[in-house]
Amino acid sequence: MSEDTATMGKPTLSPFNIVAGVILLVGGILTILRFTQGLDAVTNLSDYNPWGIWIGFDLLVGVALAAGGFVTSAAVYLFGMKHYHAAVRPAILTGFLGYALVVLALHYDVGRPWRLPYPFIMQRGTTSLLFEVAACVALYLTVLFIEFSPAALEWLGLKRARSIVLKLTILLTIFGVVLSTLHQSSLGALFLIAPSKLHPLWYTPYLPVYFFVTAVIAGLSMVIFESTLSHRFFSHKMDAAHLAEKDTVPLGFGKAAAFVLAGYFIIKVIGISAGNTWHYLATGYGAWYLVEVLGFVALPAFLYAVGVRDKNITLIRWTAAWTVLGIVVNRFNICLVAFNWHLPASERYFPHWMEIGISVFIVTLGIVIYRFIVTRMPVLYEHPDYDAH
Amino acid sequence: MSLSRRKFLGWIGAAGMTAAAGRKASAATTHHFEGYPESMAVLHDTTFCIGCRRCEGACNTVNELPAPEVPFTDLNVLEKQRRTTSKAYTVVNQKPGNASGPLFVKNQCNHCLEPACASACFVNAFTKTKEGAVVYDASVCVGCRYCMIACPFEIPTYEYDSAFSPRIMKCTMCHPRVLEGKLPGCVESCPTEALIFGKRDDLLNIARQRITRRPNNYVDHIYGEREMGGTSWLYLSGMPFETIGMRMDLGVTPAPELTAGALGAVxxxxxxxxxxxxxxxxxxxxxxxxxxxxxxxxxxxxxxxxxxxxxxxxxxxxxxxxxxxxxxxxxxxxxxxxxxxxxxxxxxxxxxxxxxxxxxxxxxxxxxxx
Amino acid sequence: METINTLQEFMLHTKNITYVLMVVALLGITGFWLFLTERDDD
Structure with a gap:
């Protein structure tokens, strides 16, 4: 608790605070640079490479990793897995923060961020998958905000408002799953329009299905990954119900992730077969594709299974981290590595250090806000004045 | 006013299907569309192109683009492979060619019959006009650059150097000039018959005739007739199109069809x-x-x-x-x-x-x- | 009566309507569920 009071009170010069402070400071300078000098000043984007890591990482990876919110709330509220109830709030919180940061990152990426509402208020480009993504992300961010609001309302002591929101739980959860299904898959469908630019091993009409299934895998793995970090750094904030989940969440979610990964592996192979792209496997890109499918899909499926069978929590946790890395690899492959594969090396994209700087800045911002919230609001514990609902 | 009426009908359609019936697809049962009848196009016969860059200069003038670093009379730049930029809607590239000398190819927006950029734009900033041009409306553009991802010809460019009003920049087929009854700047300035402006159907006939009349001079293919569902810029070549830097692997599927399945699942x-x-x-x-x-x-x-x-x-x-x-x-x-x-x-x-x-x-x- | 000449226009026209229908559908199915379960005991 002494550590806790230190973080709660005036800022101290703990290593975390120093590092975070430096990153936020540099990020602030880069932000000013971006919005006064334009994209050219801070990015390596070009006419051949209009999308860089702000789309590949901040949008595609960010949205996939924020899927824990809908996966967990669906499991608990719709599928009746009440014993994971304590995992819902942290997952909803990380989901909400994830999406909020995605939207923040988009402000850096698009040319005229103040026009981001234009697709809804000016002209609706309904033939675009990006319109679908934009509409769903906007709506889902709102849903996540309402879903998380009970924690904030308990913190603020607004009982009436809280009980109204709780009545909407099931409706919001179903809405969340519908919206997540749509925009997670549509993010993959964004690339369907460019068959001539994406490598045939990655380009398939199944892209939307792949993106949705990997989002479920990402969500399950992120819940394990986050709970690992939370138990390490915030266990003093947890009540008995959360502490008790230290092992049950990795076991249950790890089992689910193992099986979904197995299914994903199957449909990946079917994708190769349907596209008849076997011969590409013998090329350099093919080798990299095999690394992705064997190293980041088949391997974690097996490791999760071993971890669950042996009740080896440590193995499950490391596998979760590995799977999350696999999601990053997959999204980077589709958006950056295998995209524009036909271009000569001189025209290919590599991020500018300032683009990476902005991405690191945004992730850091997320961690700082998460820490601010869990040290204050009833996320990792039940509020003493309220029953478990 | 047709656009607003169309949109109005589109939104009102949900309330009652009678309103939706106000728009009739030319062949609704098969969902096959032939494009605007009588729409205009340009035929670029690369065998006539001499690489004088006058089209580049004219384009720069009529579109009021910034002055180039190297004057348009300098032909040395042709040897370096260039692409369209936010300051140049069109570029001419020199290709090795054959014994009779190098070949030149003009590159600009092909004005697809079913534009991928229009399909991809989430504010509907691109419009295929009935005259043939694909035009862009900067006043609604958010700057997501998805059109650049979508374009199979890698044509749209972006003003990355602008902090407050960056736009997508691309050839307009001189749509305002065409509406006034003038020729596109590049066509008007072309000293040879390398560029001809006319109705797309007529140009296709002319192209076919040229191939038939001098089969030794041409490869038997009109580029743009069917590529990506067809374009309003048509090409003839004496060498295989791949050798003059034009992709033959784009397929004939119109861009909106590529995403129709995913959109239909929503x-x-x-x-x-x-x-x-x-x-x-x-x-x-x-x-x-x-x-x-x-x-x-x-x-x-x-x-x-x-x-x-x-x-x-x-x-x-x-x-x-x-x-x-x-x-x-x-x-x-x-x-x-x-x-x-x-x-x-x-x-x-x-x-x-x-x-x-x-x-x-x-x-x-x-x-x-x- | 206007005619649709391009697939892009057709898609735009039909998707405009589809999006409106989707909003109506989500509201409608919610209302119908409430109507369906209104007299349930629990």
Missing amino acids: PMVVGIWPVLLTGIYAMSKRKEKIAAEEKAQALATALADADAQATAKMDAAMEKAKQEKATAIEKAVKEALEAEAKARAEIEAEAEAAAAAPPQEAPDEDDKDD
């Missing part, structure tokens, strides 16, 4: 997912209810059992108590009787001895002791 998810999820929820809730009921019942049974057991025990205890009491009473009665008999005997004896005077208190006192 309303299906919206329609069926809530049903499925509510069903799962209802089932798990019902399971819970049954489990709760069973639990309650089990509890009730257990309670009843406990009750019955308790009653039996109580009964047994009562019985025992009763028996004990009965025994006690019996004993008491017996004692009383004995006492009475004894008393009576004494009384008789007394009576015999002292004649009359009956005793009354003695038996009561015996009972109390018991």
Whole structure:
């Protein structure tokens, strides 16, 4: 608790605070640079490479990793897995923060961020998958905000408002799953329009299905990954119900992730077969594709299974981290590595250090806000004045 | 005003299908569209191109683009492969060619019949006009650059150097000039027959005639006739198109068809997912209810059992108590009787001895002791 | 009566309507569920 009071009170010069402070400071300078000098000043984007890591990482990876919110709330509220109830709030919180940061990152990426509402208020480009993504992300961010609001309302002591929101739980959860299904898959469908630019091993009409299934895998793995970090750094904030989940969440979610990964592996192979792209496997890109499918899909499926069978929590946790890395690899492959594969090396994209700087800045911002919230609001514990609902 | 009317009908259509019927697809049953009839196009016969760059200069002038670093009269730049930029809507590139000398190819927006950029734009900033041009409206553009991802010809460019009003920049087929009855700048400036402006159908016929008349000079393919569903910029070449930097692997599928499946799945998810999820929820809730009921019942049974057991025990205890009491009473009665008999005997004896005077208190006192 | 000449226009026209229908559908199915379960005991 002494550590806790230190973080709660005036800022101290703990290593975390120093590092975070430096990153936020540099990020602030880069932000000013971006919005006064334009994209050219801070990015390596070009006419051949209009999308860089702000789309590949901040949008595609960010949205996939924020899927824990809908996966967990669906499991608990719709599928009746009440014993994971304590995992819902942290997952909803990380989901909400994830999406909020995605939207923040988009402000850096698009040319005229103040026009981001234009697709809804000016002209609706309904033939675009990006319109679908934009509409769903906007709506889902709102849903996540309402879903998380009970924690904030308990913190603020607004009982009436809280009980109204709780009545909407099931409706919001179903809405969340519908919206997540749509925009997670549509993010993959964004690339369907460019068959001539994406490598045939990655380009398939199944892209939307792949993106949705990997989002479920990402969500399950992120819940394990986050709970690992939370138990390490915030266990003093947890009540008995959360502490008790230290092992049950990795076991249950790890089992689910193992099986979904197995299914994903199957449909990946079917994708190769349907596209008849076997011969590409013998090329350099093919080798990299095999690394992705064997190293980041088949391997974690097996490791999760071993971890669950042996009740080896440590193995499950490391596998979760590995799977999350696999999601990053997959999204980077589709958006950056295998995209524009036909271009000569001189025209290919590599991020500018300032683009990476902005991405690191945004992730850091997320961690700082998460820490601010869990040290204050009833996320990792039940509020003493309220029953478990 | 046709655009606003169209949009109005589009939105009102949801309220009643009669309004939606206000728009008729030319062949609604097969969803096959031929494009605007009589739309204009440009035929670029690369065998006539001499690489003079006058088209580049004219384009720069009519579109009021910034002055180039190297003047348009400098032909050395041709050897370096260039692409369209935000400051140049069109570029001419020199290709190795054959024994008779190098070849030149002009590159600019091909003005697709079914533009990928228009399909991809989430603010509908691109429009395929009935004149043939694909035009862009910067006043709604957010700057997501998805059109640049989508374009198979890698034509749209972006003003990355602008902090406050970056635009997508691309050839407009000189749409404003065409509306005035003028030729596109590049076509007007072309000193040879490398660029011809006309109706797309006519140009296709001209191209076919040229191939038929001089089959040795041309490869038997009109680039843009079917590529990506067809374009309003058509090309003839004396060398295979790949060798002059034009991709032959783009396919003939119009861009909107590539995403039609994914877009079509969206309303299906919206329609069926809530049903499925509510069903799962209802089932798990019902399971819970049954489990709760069973639990309650089990509890009730257990309670009843406990009750019955308790009653039996109580009964047994009562019985025992009763028996004990009965025994006690019996004993008491017996004692009383004995006492009475004894008393009576004494009384008789007394009576015999002292004649009359009956005793009354003695038996009561015996009972109390018991 | 206007005629649709391109697939892109057709898609735009039909998707505009579809998006409106989707909003109506989500609201409608919610309302219908409430109507359906209104008299349930629990």
